Amino acid sequence: MKFRAATLVFCVFLTGAVVGGLAVHVFGDRIWSTRAYNNPNSMPTREELLQQLGQQLDLTPEQRTQIKAAMDQTVSDWHRIFLTVDPELEQARQQGRERIRAVLTPAQLPKYEVFIRQLDAQRAKAEQREQQQKDQQLKDQQQKK
Secondary structure: OOOHHHHHHHHHHHHHHHHHHHHHHHHHHHHHOOOHHHHHOOOHHHHHHHHHHHHHOOOOOHHHHHHHHHHHHHHHHHHHHHHHHHHHHHHHHHHHHHHHHOOOOOHHHHHHHHHHHHHHHHHHHHHHHHHHHHHHHHHHHHHHH
16 A cells, blocks of 8 residues: 555656656747757757858848747747646646545645645745746846847
8 A cells, every 4th residue: 555655656746747847848948048057069049049040041130030020929929838738737736646645644644745845845946946047048138139
């Protein structure tokens, strides 16, 4: 019984980690913004892509403006899509937690709730750091203009 509960907990958290990692990878700003951790092998920024396109395709200033607008719209679309996906992810997380609670004994439940509060606090801190990085990147991009 304990092994089954531990396996279930592990599977739910592993699923959350995989889904979260996939969402960050697919919807993350790192695709169009500052290179992740200054790694030269990471995806180029929007400005770098625009510069490369300008050089390779000999873009006119009007084309540059239109392509930049298209890139900005794409990022906006990604953010809109992510906002619609986020509530579903949260609902799945809560449902997983309820399934785990159903397996636990009354003595285990308080410990589990403490664990969940700690996990949520870690997630909130990580999201706050991520938002601060995005804000700084936006500020840096605006200063370049």
